[in-house]
Amino acid sequence: MPSPRPDRWLLQGARGAIDGVDDGLILLLAARRRLVRVVGALKCRTGLPIRDPQREERVRMRAKALAVRVGVPGSTARTLVDLAIGDACLQQENASVDPAHQLDPDQGVAGVAGSKIAAMSISLAPSTLLPNLLRWMPPPQRLSPLARVVPDRWQHALLEAAMARVLAVPLRDGSLDFMKGRRLGIEVSDLGLRWVLGWSDGKLRVVGGEPEASVRGSATDLLLLAGRLDDADTLFFQRALVLTGDTELGLTARNLLERLPWEDVPLGLRIALNRGARVARMARDAYRERLA
Numbered sequence: 001m002p003s004p005r006p007d008r009w010l011l012q013g014a015r016g017a018i019d020g021v022d023d024g025l026i027l028l029l030a031a032r033r034r035l036v037r038v039v040g041a042l043k044c045r046t047g048l049p050i051r052d053p054q055r056e057e058r059v060r061m062r063a064k065a066l067a068v069r070v071g072v073p074g075s076t077a078r079t080l081v082d083l084a085i086g087d088a089c090l091q092q093e094n095a096s097v098d099p100a101h102q103l104d105p106d107q108g109v110a111g112v113a114g115s116k117i118a119a120m121s122i123s124l125a126p127s128t129l130l131p132n133l134l135r136w137m138p139p140p141q142r143l144s145p146l147a148r149v150v151p152d153r154w155q156h157a158l159l160e161a162a163m164a165r166v167l168a169v170p171l172r173d174g175s176l177d178f179m180k181g182r183r184l185g186i187e188v189s190d191l192g193l194r195w196v197l198g199w200s201d202g203k204l205r206v207v208g209g210e211p212e213a214s215v216r217g218s219a220t221d222l223l224l225l226a227g228r229l230d231d232a233d234t235l236f237f238q239r240a241l242v243l244t245g246d247t248e249l250g251l252t253a254r255n256l257l258e259r260l261p262w263e264d265v266p267l268g269l270r271i272a273l274n275r276g277a278r279v280a281r282m283a284r285d286a287y288r289e290r291l292a
């Protein structure tokens, strides 16, 4: 007998989440390999041998202790760490015989000679470490299965709490009265998320049903708008944000967003939105650069 539909959806969602975790594993491995290259070069410069059996043992013990604490069999953790160490030794041995893999001393540990490798190099300087790590972040559409496994009621509670804080002043002074009895949709296109907002008990809440108008944009563009790194006018003009449905309702919402007194938004939230938007923009730029 075929399994019921919700189970198949759940299976699909859980598999999507596993893909996201696997992406994370590979990203962490990429970060480890970059650090291994730096350590290899430093050992070379200080005349230390490539292999350090004592250090390897400590790495295994730490991994095993953590694995046991989080319910992963010690033998599985050992296999994983052995693989990573084996890969690291190979990498360092290759680097010691092939100058193209070595770090460029003029650039300290940040630079790697050879154009292909230089393109993949990672700097350890604090100002460039984040953009370099972000280069290996999957794009939001790859993270969408993860976003979708967050239960709806958590998403709704988070969104409602954020709106209550960001829109506290317009909610109080009546500028949001146009939403009474109306339904406005927000679609995060690359994360596959969609909410319909409506007015209820003096607050904006996530309600069911079809929206009369919708604002659609990528997670990054919506965050850039929320964090005030880009203004609504520019984003709509560039069609990074798109309005569909009832134009009057959509434009009223858009104008409100534009006039929203930023200084009335609590400082902690302003900082969090601004930083979040910056990181999202850096991740997007880094990803585009990687594709170019």
Ligand SMILES: O=C(O)C(=O)C[C@]1(C(=O)O)C=C[C@@H](O)C=C1
Binding pocket: 036, 039, 040, 043, 050, 051, 052, 053, 055, 056, 059, 084, 085, 086, 088, 089, 092
């Ligand atoms: O710590 C080092 O010296 C490394 O080069 C890293 C590493 C590892 O992969 O953890 C690799 C080879 C060494 O034998 C010990 C540890």
